[in-house]
Amino acid sequence: MSTTAATVTIRIPTPLRGFTNEQATVEVQGTTVGEALAKLVEQFPRLKPHLYNEEGRLRSFVNIYLGDEDIRYLQREATPLYPGAELSIVPSVAGGTH
């Protein structure tokens, strides 16, 4: 564990709360986005297939934001974290009509 690991909050969206004991936010420690997400799925293993594909890559329909910025436009999973940072998992949702 690096000494620079920051405590960050990960926001869990409604469709995935069934895998985090209905917790809306989870606090983890990590130096990068990838590390924080790894901690999250370590704590809640049932979440893993919803975030990662079989090759262990983040699924393309699950967007991860650091603050209000998509990590695809930062350094993706290598994006460094800072104390108090807020990560959001924003999955695609289709509901509307019926």
Added chain:
Amino acid sequence: MATTLIDVQLSPEELRRYNRHLILPEVGLEGQKKLKAASVLLVGAGGLGSPLALYLAAAGVGRLGLVDFDVVDETNLQRQVLHGTKDVGRPKLESARDRILDINPHVQVDLYETRLTSENALEIIKEYDLVADGTDNFPTRYLVNDACVLAGKPNVYASIFRFEGQVSVFGTPDGPCYRCLYPEPPPPGLVPSCAEGGVLGILPGLVGTIQATEVIKMILGIGKPLIGRLLLVDALSMQFRTLKVRKNPECPICGEHRTIHALIDYEQFCGLPARNGTSAPAAQPAESQVPEITVQELKARLERGDRPFILDVRKPHEVQIASIGHDLLIPVDDLPERLAELEPYRDREIVVYCRSGARSARATQLLRAVGFRDVKNLKGGILAWSQEIDPSIPQY
């Protein structure tokens, strides 16, 4: 705009009706004429379509197009305030038209009683200034996005699930599109629908009203629309947040080197079996691709005393609403972790059921994938049992 503002006249009755707009400097007479000259296509006349249609009609949008092929049923009334109890059994378009014209007879209502498909989407969309997407499935979401980008029409997008909603404005010339936000759809079955996951009845009212606000702002050209921003609404914590959505230069439909130049097969794109080639019905995860048993067959088996092992994969609170009995209850999402409980029955015939047959199809698929040999999905679930076998079982 299809009509120039000089051609637009407001009658004395309309001037009275729109008084509270006319005295707003940001709207005024010119803005009200813009609204009257405008046309908006609403894809879906359900949960999000309800506040959209009600408020856009009341605001004086001159022409509203509605695309829907559904009939009003009782379970719609908890949130689809466009329709009333007296409308149960009527086509949604008919009750929507009646309600809109009751609110504002100055609105022209165009009805399209059809699914939006790759064949008809561009034809329909080109008749409107902008589109408000309130559909309930991924194939239609991508279809609406692509058709709007190809036709050059702004797409005011919203979607909802349980207590949360998303709103954004896609398809403007310099802004991002839905594919910039989500390049690919999730595989079928991984993301539950509102029919499976439920939705707070007020949520489409809250989110659809925000969507309607964005439509009005786009027509009037005022304020700061949600272009390049995704609004997240969480009704439980009552928190509103906006995230940045960037235009993806690599986007296959709105990027610099686009690879999509015409509408595609959206069923196939979303991993679903194509229906009539390119149409886009509601997404049903993998149903009918797994072995099934009908409610009649199961009833006959039970009467003969030839009872299979029955697995209910709904949530415990649903069992309190309605049940046809089970040997074991394991919610579908817990199944991968709780397989050990089923191990003793590995060689038995197992019938899996849920409310409608969708979750149990997923569970059936999963169990077969891990080596359970004789697993069948109860086709149509508890709803079919209520309809065909025992009407005293409540439908929910």
